[in-house]
Amino acid sequence: MGERITFGETDLEVSRICFGTWQLxxxxxxxxxxxDILEAMNVAFDGGINFFDTADAYGDGYAEMVVGEFLADKPRDEYVICTKVFNHFNPDGSRYPDLSPKHIRERCDIQLKRLGIETIDLYLLHLFDPLTSLAEISDTLELLKDQGRIRAYGVSNHTLEQLGALRRFGDYEAVQPLYSLIATDIENGLLPYCEAHNLGVMVYSPLHKGLLTGKYTGTETFTDFRQHHPDFQGERFVKIARAVQNLRPLAEKYELSIYQLVLAATLMHPAIHVAVVGIKNADQIREALGARGKSLSREDYFAVRKILTVDGGGKIQDTKGERK
Ligand SMILES: NC(=O)c1ccc[n+]([C@@H]2O[C@H](COP(=O)([O-])OP(=O)(O)OC[C@H]3O[C@@H](n4cnc5c(N)ncnc54)[C@H](OP(=O)(O)O)[C@@H]3O)[C@@H](O)[C@H]2O)c1
Structure with a gap:
């Protein structure tokens, strides 16, 4: 996974690891x-990562500003930016969904300015907005494309049905779904669909928000959003953390850390082009870089899957209702 790949049917050539900026x-x-994050971005860039993921919602624009600062001295043809649109932001900090045409156009202008670029390479609908017609959303995205303000567009956090319906109105070329080796729901429908239609797939939270890195015992407490996340609570947290520790012999067999083993295995899925990793410092991205070019035997891949089958069902359910 050291090389660049073509992202589905887009003309984007991207690294298989994408630098995620939700941490901002x-x-x-x-x-x-x-x-620390700017340093990590530079380590990523110097290490060959050219794909950066952000969103209007991350820090209410702060993440895009930091990405813009990082990109300021980089040649434009040496990076690919994915960002997302969805929220209407009120002055008091509250927000509500708004993918109405006027709002998308306005946000796109603001986002371009923050990022300091003329064209967003990949523009995603962050979540599904039930109140705007699919035709209107799609016409707006097509208009932005015609105007050169975006190069390609797609969706994040949409169901297969929502994506299929949208694709009747527009040329949606990419998806950004939640996926990790313990949150594999999309293997049933979305991933096969994407492979069949050659859509670019960039999965987010591949390390399950840090839980699959192997550094947790299940006894830790959190002050960030994980203090309310069900997979980081009580018995469930302990069970998953223990299962992750059981990956160690396989990791050692490949001379990888548990983090690297999980990342390498995640990228073996034939429909997944890219894993978007969340990064807080340079050491974390260095570890991700160390997974490039690695893959497991089929037998070991399924051994990993078996070890991570916690709670009997073959998978741990996605957390519903998360909002970024
Ligand atoms: N489209 C969406 O709705 C959506 C939603 C979520 C995320 N995303 C995107 O996907 C990216 C990744 O998602 P995520 O943040 O949930 O990802 P993740 O990669 O599953 O987890 C990231 C967390 O793991 C820990 N970590 C990272 N590297 C590590 C290392 N080498 N060793 C030990 N711990 C490490 C860090 O937290 P600690 O150090 O605190 O443990 C980090 O915050 C985000 O930044 C964002 O760009 C998109």
């Missing part, structure tokens, strides 16, 4: 050191 949202992750 204090509402979810608490305050992070901007200097």
């Amino acid at each position: 949202s204090p509402r979810f992750w608490g305050e992070q050191s901007k200097a």
Whole structure:
């Protein structure tokens, strides 16, 4: 996975690891050191990562500003930016869904300015807005494309049915779903559909928000959003953390860390082009870089899946209702 790949049918050539910037949202992750994240972005860039993921919602624009600062001295053809639109932001900090045409156009202009670029490479609908017609949303995205303000567009957090319906109105070329080896729901429908239609797939939370890195015992407590996340609570947290520790012999067999083993295995799925990893500092991205080019034997891949089958059902359910 060291090489660049073509992202579905888009003309985007991307690294298989994408640098995620949700960590710059204090509402979810608490305050992070901007200097540490900028340093990590530079390590990523120097290490060959050219794909960066952000959103209008991350820190209410703060993440896009930091990404813009990072990109300022980088040649435009050496990076690919994915960002997302969805929320209407009120002055008091509250927000509500708004993918109405006027709002998308306005947000896109603001986002371009923050990022300091003329064209967003990949523009995603962050979530599904039930109140705007699919035709109107799609016409707006097509207009932005015609105007050169975006190069390609797609969806995040949409069901297969929502995506299928949208694709009757527009040329949606990419998806960004939740997926990790313990949250595999999309293997049943969305991933096969994407493979059949050659849509670009960039999965988010591949390390299950840190839980699959192997550093937790299940006894830790959190001050960030994980204090309310069901997989980081009580018996369930302990069970998953223990299962993750059981990956260690396989990781050692491949001379990888548990983090790297999980990342390498995640990227073996034939429909998944890219894993979007969340990064707080340079060491974390260095570890991700160490997973490039690695893959497991089929037998070991399924051994990993079996070890991570916690709670009997073959998978751990996604957390519903998360909002970024
Ligand atoms: N479209 C959407 O709705 C959506 C939703 C969520 C995320 N995303 C995107 O996907 C990205 C990744 O998602 P995520 O943040 O949930 O991802 P993740 O990669 O599953 O987890 C990231 C967390 O793991 C820990 N970590 C990272 N590297 C590590 C390492 N080498 N060793 C030990 N711990 C490490 C860090 O937290 P600690 O150090 O605190 O444990 C980090 O915050 C986000 O940044 C964002 O760009 C998109």
